[in-house]
Amino acid sequence: MRLFPGLRVNVSKSGVSASIGTRGAWLTFGRKGTRTTVGLPGTGVSYTQTTPAHEHQDVGAPPGRASARWLVVVLVLLAIAAVVGWLIGVAMR
Numbered sequence: 001m002r003l004f005p006g007l008r009v010n011v012s013k014s015g016v017s018a019s020i021g022t023r024g025a026w027l028t029f030g031r032k033g034t035r036t037t038v039g040l041p042g043t044g045v046s047y048t049q050t051t052p053a054h055e056h057q058d059v060g061a062p063p064g065r066a067s068a069r070w071l072v073v074v075l076v077l078l079a080i081a082a083v084v085g086w087l088i089g090v091a092m093r
Helices: 065-091
Strands: 002-005 007-012 015-022 025-029 034-038 044-050
Touching: 015 065, 025 065
Parallel strands: none
Antiparallel strands: 002 007, 007 015, 015 025, 025 034, 034 044
């Protein structure tokens, strides 16, 4: 279900997940973990990396600063890409 450009909520028998991104780059958070997908639109070429959920649930150690910065950078880039994609879509109407 598309909430607004760049943000989707997916509901299935196995659970609920949220995806943020735009054509060519998506970040999906769900019960099974986090999936990052980047690709070249229209070519069929893509790369997907999956991080299992259990890696995120280490209660004993706080997340490192480097990993937190990486996540912030990815989310900011995806947000910028979503806004640019939306603006291009609006301009082409």
